[in-house]
Amino acid sequence: MFDKTLAVIYNLAPDTKIKYKDEVWWWAILPENRRQSTTTLGKTIYFPSRSQEGWIILAHEGVHEVNFIRSPFQFFCDYLFPQWLAIIPLALSIATFLCGLWPVGIALIIVATIILAPHRSRRRLDLEKQAFLMTLAIEYWLAGRISEETIDKISKSLCGATYYYMVDSLEEAKDETERMAELVWRYKGLVWEIPYEPFSNHKSKIYKDMYELVTGAE
């Protein structure tokens, strides 16, 4: 199933690459908790190790790939919003230090630090919601229902360190996840038929392709 899921992703995002964090040197210098989950960076999907790859996770990351290749720059800005904005005061601080304006440079570094701290991020949440829509839909296609356990697990990850605390509280994360699960249930797993836009790219072909793969439907 892993290879078939990968084939679906290749079809829509042909340059996708799979790598393993324990085989890439620079992951070793990042914190332990960053190495335990699967991460998509640009066109590469990094699993923690070869033994930890799974097709359901791959399908989730595939949604990120499809969104990334649709508009790489926008994906980068949205996913890293607002933290990427720290580039501006950091660049200005270098310029002011070079001009000898130390107090201004220090003030700019403080501004950059504030921007780099965790902040609520609707843009990152929207991109993760699109990917978790796939996670939830797959469970629905396979089991005809979505378990409380899955909703709990997703809610906790949405407001935790994995996504740099992009949601303020567990309640809010749970509301978001339950609303998605409710949509999956209401549209009987045919998520691309949801008529309005709770996400920006939920009509992407990847959902229908995965549905056909998982259910054997045409």
Ligand SMILES: [Zn+2]
């Ligand atoms: Zn994700």
